[in-house]
Amino acid sequence: MKKSKQLAALLTGLSFSLVFSAQLSAETNQQNTVPQCKQASQEEIAQLFDRWNAALQTGNPDTVVERYAEQSILLPTVSGKARLTPAEKKDYFEHFLAKKPVGKIDHRQIQVSCNTAVDTGHYTFTLKDGDKTQEVAARYSYAYQWNGKDWYIISHHSSVTPSH
16 A cells, blocks of 8 residues: 555656646747847848849749748739749749849838838839840838748738839
8 A cells, every 4th residue: 555655646746747847848949939039230131132132043933932931921013913822922933033033122211120120112123035125113012020040021012113
C-alpha cells in the first residue's frame, strides 16, 4: 500500500511537471513568434521597391511572388482581378513578365511605423513587345510588414494614371 501511494504521488508530481513544462514552452514559443518593433528608415523601405523591381528583371515569376507575404493582396495594373494566393500572383506575373517590365519611381511618399511601412506614389513602367517599347505611367501603393526576419509586401495596388 505504501509503495502504491508513493507511486501515485510520483506520477501526480510528474504529470504536474509535464503540464507546467508544456505551458511554459508554449508561452516561450508565443513570445518568440512576435517580432520586436522594427523601425526602418525611409531609405530601407525605398530599397524594397528596388528589390521587387530587380525580381522582375529575373523574368522568373516565382522570384517576384517570393516578395509577397503568404497572406497578401495584389491589385495589379493591367488586370481587374485581385490576386490573393501565391498561385494567382504567379499567374499574373507569368503574363506581365513577358513584357520585360522595368519600373522607375517618379515620386513617392514613405511612411514607417512599428513593423509596417507604406510606400505610395507614381511610377512608370517601360514595357517591350517585340521591337516596340511602351511607357505606362501608374499610381501605386505598397504596404510592407516585417515578420521578424525580412520585409514582405502585404498589399500592392497599382493602377494606370488617368489622362486628366
